[in-house]
Amino acid sequence: MAGTDAIDNDAQRWETLQGKLHDGLLRGVRDGMGYEFMSPVQQKVLTELPNFHSDCLVQAKTGTGKTLAFLLPALHSLLTQPGLQKGQVAILILSPTRELALQIAKECDSVTANLPRKLECHTAYGGTSKERDLNKFMSGDPKIVVATPGRLNDYLSDEYVAGKFDTIRTLILDEADQMLEAGFLVAINEILSRLPSKAKAQWQGMCFSATMPQKISGVLPKVLKQGHTHLSTVDPNETPTIDRVPQHSIVVSSAAEVYNTLWAVLQTEYEAQPDNFKAIVFGTTANGVALMHSLFSTLLASNNNIKVFQLQSRLSQNIRTRTTAEFKAAPAGVMFASDVIGRGMDFPNVSHVFQVGLPSNGDQYVHRVGRTARAGNEGRAVILLTERESFFLRVNKRLPISPYPVDISAKAAASTLDVIPAFYALDEATKSKAYQAWLGFHKMFTKQLQLSNEGLVQEANQYASAIGCPEPPLIDKKIVGKMGLKGVRGLNVGHVESAPGGGRGGQSSRGQGRQGRGGQQPNGGNKSNGGSQGIHDGRVEKNGTNGGRGRGGGGGGRGRGGRRGRGGQPSA
Numbered sequence: 001m002a003g004t005d006a007i008d009n010d011a012q013r014w015e016t017l018q019g020k021l022h023d024g025l026l027r028g029v030r031d032g033m034g035y036e037f038m039s040p041v042q043q044k045v046l047t048e049l050p051n052f053h054s055d056c057l058v059q060a061k062t063g064t065g066k067t068l069a070f071l072l073p074a075l076h077s078l079l080t081q082p083g084l085q086k087g088q089v090a091i092l093i094l095s096p097t098r099e100l101a102l103q104i105a106k107e108c109d110s111v112t113a114n115l116p117r118k119l120e121c122h123t124a125y126g127g128t129s130k131e132r133d134l135n136k137f138m139s140g141d142p143k144i145v146v147a148t149p150g151r152l153n154d155y156l157s158d159e160y161v162a163g164k165f166d167t168i169r170t171l172i173l174d175e176a177d178q179m180l181e182a183g184f185l186v187a188i189n190e191i192l193s194r195l196p197s198k199a200k201a202q203w204q205g206m207c208f209s210a211t212m213p214q215k216i217s218g219v220l221p222k223v224l225k226q227g228h229t230h231l232s233t234v235d236p237n238e239t240p241t242i243d244r245v246p247q248h249s250i251v252v253s254s255a256a257e258v259y260n261t262l263w264a265v266l267q268t269e270y271e272a273q274p275d276n277f278k279a280i281v282f283g284t285t286a287n288g289v290a291l292m293h294s295l296f297s298t299l300l301a302s303n304n305n306i307k308v309f310q311l312q313s314r315l316s317q318n319i320r321t322r323t324t325a326e327f328k329a330a331p332a333g334v335m336f337a338s339d340v341i342g343r344g345m346d347f348p349n350v351s352h353v354f355q356v357g358l359p360s361n362g363d364q365y366v367h368r369v370g371r372t373a374r375a376g377n378e379g380r381a382v383i384l385l386t387e388r389e390s391f392f393l394r395v396n397k398r399l400p401i402s403p404y405p406v407d408i409s410a411k412a413a414a415s416t417l418d419v420i421p422a423f424y425a426l427d428e429a430t431k432s433k434a435y436q437a438w439l440g441f442h443k444m445f446t447k448q449l450q451l452s453n454e455g456l457v458q459e460a461n462q463y464a465s466a467i468g469c470p471e472p473p474l475i476d477k478k479i480v481g482k483m484g485l486k487g488v489r490g491l492n493v494g495h496v497e498s499a500p501g502g503g504r505g506g507q508s509s510r511g512q513g514r515q516g517r518g519g520q521q522p523n524g525g526n527k528s529n530g531g532s533q534g535i536h537d538g539r540v541e542k543n544g545t546n547g548g549r550g551r552g553g554g555g556g557g558r559g560r561g562g563r564r565g566r567g568g569q570p571s572a
């Protein structure tokens with residue numbers, strides 16, 4: 001790490017742990033991974049933890065090496081206290097997303113690569129064949145399991161499989177604050193009830209995150225024993241964003257101004273740093289991300305230097321995994337993404353993070369910004385909000401966000417000349433799903449946005465018009481009901497059927513007219529199970545083998561895995 005945040009003047013070399021940390025692991029870090037110094041969080045954990053088997057709650061900024069900080073003590077204990085039977089798991093690591101689970105497992109494989117005997121690390125997450133994964137798990141000898149909660153519960157629901165966790169020694173919650181929040185709580189409680197109890201089995205509990213609310217869920221005592229060690233490299237009075245990331249906001253008058261302004265700011269930032277421009281643009285819903293991806297694939301098509309990517313939960317797991325690997329390796333490019341990569345993901349050399357629309361809360365904002373300026377690198381961040389959404393900035397005054405330093409309004413106005421025709425060229429299905437997702441998502445924030453249901457629909461219809469829909473797209477009346485928008489004027493309500501065979505694509509667009517206006521539904525291609533994908537996309541990786549679809553219902557409710565901001569308030 002080159003930067004100051006990760007390595008400071010007091011940084012210790014890994015050699016100083018000789019005799020304390022298992023030799024094979026030290027070789028793995030130094031020779032295998034090529035790291036010279038410990039990062040502050042690694043140093044703190046490895047030198048201040050009473051012993052490597054102690055329970056701990058650890059907070060450190062994003063991108064400062066927490067993964068190794070939890071892997072090393074747990075692996076050290078495993079290697080120095082042998083005696084586990086074949087097939088028995090020693091270390092269980094829980095991660096909120098599939099991509100992060102895979103990344104942690106890779107880091108584990110790297111650090112154990114220099115050991116004389118291979119340590120098997122198994123990943124268990126949804127979206128892949130459960131049968132194949134279970135066969136692999138049962139026939140191998142995985143000592144480490146990295147899992148998302150839903151798939152792990154699938155495993156543990158079989159008593160025979162659960163028996164493999166009988167002598168577990170360490171349980172790690174990465175992104176612990178999120179794992180102990182409402183969206184994951186049921187799954188985590190279920191897991192804890194299926195593992196040997198902490199009191200009896202005395203396994204070690206470790207909780208890591210960049211953000212830690214004052215009060216974490218009551219489940220914590222089931223994971224960490226009383227008197228556990230609390231380590232932090234974050235000053236309690238500062239925000240846990242990386243200091244060297246300039247963070248700016250742009251507030252536009254309405255949803256109609258968002259995409260042309262985004263295009264203007266992307267160009268502005270690219271022009272300022274055309275070499276190795278590697279950006280992530282976060283959107284609020286999976287379908288909204290798909291729309292941005294389609295739009296900017298067109299707009300950026302003429303620029304061969306900029307490859308365009310997308311990651312969101314409606315893509316198949318194969319595509320998600322492949323895209324993750326490609327974007328990790330890419331020297332430059334623009335990734336449109338939902339919160340499936342909002343936390344923990346380490347894409348090397350991301351130069352910019354853009355956030356379009358509301359993050360679920362201030363902490364999620366921090367984690368998203370943390371995708372840049374990792375491992376000591378530089379980075380920039382911009383959040384783009386509408387006037388109504390700008391309450392986020394007022395509510396989260398502690399965040400070091402200042403207005404964008406350049407007036408880009410003229411450039412944004414000029415950008416409409418590119419954006420409008422590009423939207424007209426996009427297929428109706430993509431726009432229609434994005435519209436529905438927009439509506440479902442913003443419905444959850446009507447109070448903060450100071451909108452009545454009528455006002456919300458009016459804004460949504462302006463959005464539809466801005467993305468090139470000649471009329472508001474048709475929405476299935478069941479979804480309208482789930483969103484709590486039954487009878488609201490201005491919606492184009494109809495009956496949308498699934499394709500034969502249960503697919504999502506086909507539908508019989510028998511529009512039943514605009515609510516209160518009696519207009520005809522204009523376009524085909526709506527999908528039946530739309531909705532807003534829960535609240536934000538990708539927060540909870542339930543067990544699904546379905547790539548995470550359909551969690552949010554119509555978007556009017558909270559979705560099984562979704563959450564509002566803490567205490568039921570978004571972004572508060």
Ligand SMILES: Nc1ncnc2c1ncn2[C@@H]1O[C@H](COP(=O)(O)OP(=O)(O)OP(=O)(O)O)[C@@H](O)[C@H]1O
Nearest residue numbers: 001035037038039062063064065066067344346375
């Ligand atoms: N001691 C080290 N020296 C150099 N690079 C390191 C060191 N430790 C970790 N790294 C690298 O720093 C990057 C960030 O590490 P990691 O992903 O563990 O961060 P994190 O703190 O878990 O981030 P987040 O809060 O986003 O989850 C990775 O690319 C990792 O390989």
